[in-house]
Amino acid sequence: MLSQTLSKKRKNYEVLMKVLMLLSAGLTAALTLFLVIYVLVQGIPNITWELLSTKPSYLTEKIGILPNILNTVYIILATLLLVLPIGVGAAIYLTEYASNKKVVSIIEYAAETLSGIPSIIYGLVGMLLFSNNIGTCLLSGALTLVIMNLPTIMRTTQESLKTVPQSYREGAFGLGAGKWRVVRTVVLPGCVDGVITGCILSVGRILGESAALLFTAGFAHALNGVIDGLATPGATLTVALYVYAKEQGEFGVAFAIAAILMILTALINFAATFVQKQFAKRRSL
Numbered sequence: 001m002l003s004q005t006l007s008k009k010r011k012n013y014e015v016l017m018k019v020l021m022l023l024s025a026g027l028t029a030a031l032t033l034f035l036v037i038y039v040l041v042q043g044i045p046n047i048t049w050e051l052l053s054t055k056p057s058y059l060t061e062k063i064g065i066l067p068n069i070l071n072t073v074y075i076i077l078a079t080l081l082l083v084l085p086i087g088v089g090a091a092i093y094l095t096e097y098a099s100n101k102k103v104v105s106i107i108e109y110a111a112e113t114l115s116g117i118p119s120i121i122y123g124l125v126g127m128l129l130f131s132n133n134i135g136t137c138l139l140s141g142a143l144t145l146v147i148m149n150l151p152t153i154m155r156t157t158q159e160s161l162k163t164v165p166q167s168y169r170e171g172a173f174g175l176g177a178g179k180w181r182v183v184r185t186v187v188l189p190g191c192v193d194g195v196i197t198g199c200i201l202s203v204g205r206i207l208g209e210s211a212a213l214l215f216t217a218g219f220a221h222a223l224n225g226v227i228d229g230l231a232t233p234g235a236t237l238t239v240a241l242y243v244y245a246k247e248q249g250e251f252g253v254a255f256a257i258a259a260i261l262m263i264l265t266a267l268i269n270f271a272a273t274f275v276q277k278q279f280a281k282r283r284s285l
Contacts, residue, residue, distance in 0.1 A: 036262065043259025046252040055223045063244075063253050067223045071138060071234035074226055075217065076206050078142035079149060080199060086146070087153025088195060094154075095161040096183050115151035122148050123215035131216050139230045141217030145209060149202040156201065160194020161187060193275060200272040207264055210238035219243055237261055 054064030090107070098104045126144030134140055164187050172182040218233025221240070235243060237257050245254035 039255065039258050039262055043255035043257075043262075046256035047259060051253070051256060056221045063250060065237065065240060065253070065257060067221045068235050068237050068240040068257075070223070071217075071229060072207065072236040074229045074234070075138050075142050075145065075213075075236055076203055077226075078139065078230055079145040079206055080202065082142065083146045083149050083153055083202065084195070084199070087150050087198065088157050090150075091154045091157035091161060092183060092188075095158055096179070096187065111151040111154055114147070115155075119148065119209060119211040123212035126212055127215040135231075136216065136218045136233050137231055138217050138234045141213045141236075142230070144212050144216045145206055148209070148212065149205060152202050152205065153195075153198040156194045156198035157191060158194075160191035160197075163194075164190040196275050197272055200268055200275065204265055204268045207261060207268070208238060210236075210242055213239050214242070 051063065051065055052069070053066055054062065055067050056063055094104050094107060122144055126140060126147075130140035130143045131137075168186050168190065169182055172186045177185070213236055217236065217239065219235050219239060220233040221235055222232065224232055224234070237260065241254050241257040241261070244250040244257070
């Protein structure tokens, strides 16, 4: 009798927990769908070719976000060009060369701590280190984003390096290859998916970053080339969204930029999933 009572209570408890978890999952999905649908419904009608292909004109009160799109592209390219060698190099050292486990654990702990620091603090540090020395410009913002995205590149590359079978390394060593040659010809080709995934995730974070760039990159909407653009202040799409919504009250333009950013984020997530599946298929062959 007692065992039947306990069994019944356990079943009731399991049913209750399943219902609560189902409600939590449903609430999360509903909030996500509501946010996505609301932004797209409000933003897509305001996206026009004129908005995407022109720059702002204060004389005619015309609004265009072409400079913001180009500034976003410039800062993404500059950040990736700087963070990739550092992050991949650090991951290779920690995985393939470092023999002191204490040093490795300290560096990994520091990287994990960096990934958890609020972006506003990165902006403050970037302003003091970069903006005060080389000026408020896209390059200062890119250098700040390098520090922010370094843990992402390093950790994804590290995890991918660890998936390369040790037998591959031993076979290459047995054929007389040196350490760097093994890393360059055997290990790195086997972890390309991790590097690409890290790049895609970093691009997603760069697209969504605004707090750090408010302190370092500036608010300008000028149309510049790559070199001139990196050396001058410029507003990315997220900063432009803040400026148009908070400073100018142009909520239609703000929702249009939000819809563009949401679509780009979705494309980046799909790209990351596609890359992972493609490399998984290659490994299974």
